Amino acid sequence: ILGPLLYLIYVSDIYNSCTGTILPFADDTTIYSSNSNLNQLYHNANIQINKLFNWFCANKLSLNAGKTNYIVIRPKHMRCNLTGHDIFIQNTKLNRIGNDCNEKAIKVLGIYIDENLTWKYHLTNINKKISNSLFAIKQVKQVQPYSCLKTLYYSLIHSHLSYGILAWGNAAQSILHHTIILQKRALRIMHNAKSNSHTDPLFRHSRVLKLHDIYEYQSVLFIFDFINGKLPASFNTVFTLNKDIPNARSTCQSHLLHITQCKSLFAHKLPLCELPKMWNKWEKFIDQSGSRSMCKKTA
Secondary structure, rough: OOOHHHHHHHOOHHHOOOEEEEEEEEEEEEEOOOOOOHHHHHHHHHHEEEEEHHHHHHHOOOOOOHHHHHOOOOOOOOOOOOOOOOOOOOEEEEEEEOOOOOOEEEEEEOOOOOOOEEEEEEEHHHHHHHHHHHHHHHHHHHOOOHHHHEEEEEEEHHHHOOOOHHOOOOOOOOHHHHHHHHHHHHHHHHHOOOOOOHHHHHHHHOOOOOHHHHHHHHHHHHHHHHHHOOOOOOHOOOOHHHHHHHOOOOOOOOOOOOOOOOOHHHHHHHHEEEEHHHHHHHHOOOOOOOOOHHHHOOO
């Protein structure tokens, strides 16, 4: 099957079309740029998007400006007046995604991203899917054994809880609350328990991880893959060991990951800061001498 390979060869030089960072996935291409000055950010974005448009034209590819959107990501406390700032492709104005716009969040590879990275729209979408799945499991719980109900849980509910959790798993507790309630409801249905029964024994009996435990588990596996060089090359410089910091002195924490000092709570909750903390917390309990399967058993 040559189609995918020929497509990748055809678009392989798209990275040279502009100086912005390009993130392609099949035919879904995202470009991002950062700047602390809003005017300069919009100026750079207009230049880069039009360079990308010229590359499309030169390669006889079409770019539907009507379906091209942009989002300005920033902390919730940062008040930005975006009035008068626009991004154009040729003479076509692009639609902005934001809390004050018609579209509140944008879907990127199955994850809904909002301008403040609160993840509330993504969690709302997950909750709808889980609610539908709960109805399906409830319909068959009287005729199916527990083992089948557990399989349904992992296929219909756990798959949504684990997908992309490294990005949204550290959301505010108020936003995660309803998702946690739905997961507990799923355990009660599986065990045919009362609606007000305590769920901790049910989680232990089922050997099912709670939502926050799934987040910690996935975080540990991700850093394990990073340390063992099993992640794509783009992650090679994302995290750093304390011993590799310039002018670092040898201490008992030299083998741990360096935690970036963040000035705001917004940055503090991002994966770049949160994942190293998670690894440093559990590192002494992890078997790092074996394979990934051994890491899973000890995590």
